Amino acid sequence: MKKIIISFAVVTFLTSCGGGEDKKADSGSDKKETAVEDVSKNPVYQKGLELIAGSDCLTCHKVDEPLTGPSYRDVANKYAAAGDTIVAHLAGKIINGGKGVWGEVFMTPHASLSKEDAEAMVKYILLLKK
Numbered sequence: 001m002k003k004i005i006i007s008f009a010v011v012t013f014l015t016s017c018g019g020g021e022d023k024k025a026d027s028g029s030d031k032k033e034t035a036v037e038d039v040s041k042n043p044v045y046q047k048g049l050e051l052i053a054g055s056d057c058l059t060c061h062k063v064d065e066p067l068t069g070p071s072y073r074d075v076a077n078k079y080a081a082a083g084d085t086i087v088a089h090l091a092g093k094i095i096n097g098g099k100g101v102w103g104e105v106f107m108t109p110h111a112s113l114s115k116e117d118a119e120a121m122v123k124y125i126l127l128l129k130k
């Protein structure tokens with residue numbers, strides 16, 4: 001008789017513990033809602049924009065519409081999935097000039113720009129991706 005009582009107690013104990021297990025799935029689900037980062041507050045963005053505004057870039061480039069050259073947004077989107085070496089590559093293109101990627105119009109060289117400044121400009125441009 002004792003045995004029966006004990007096993008009954010064990011069964012009740014086990015069943016009463018079930019239930020609360022799948023609550024975990026809820027935690028963390030609201031993390032995805034984080035507000036879209038305001039890139040204009042990013043110092044990398046501000047530095048690059050300042051350099052671009054102080055050069056002749058904006059005579060041929062706009063952020064959202066193609067002018068003589070492609071829009072910076074299009075440039076950013078085109079290279080969004082490219083690796084780290086793209087910054088040096090595009091900086092070199094700005095310094096040396098070139099054509100053929102977006103069309104047959106030539107980008108004038110900017111030989112007086114330092115590699116560092118050209119890279120800072122590229123980093124700003126790449127932040128414009130959507």
Ligand code: HEC
Nearest residue numbers: 055056057060068069098099100101102103105106107121
């Ligand atoms: C005389 C007009 C002109 C000026 C000034 C100019 N660009 Fe360009 N830019 C172009 C053209 C045209 C292209 C497209 C070249 C091509 O098709 O390969 C281009 C392409 C680019 C690209 C993309 C290159 C690629 O290979 O995809 C970047 C980045 C860029 N310009 C940045 C700049 C920056 C930064 C400045 C200022 C220092 C600048 N450009 C000044 C005309 C210009």
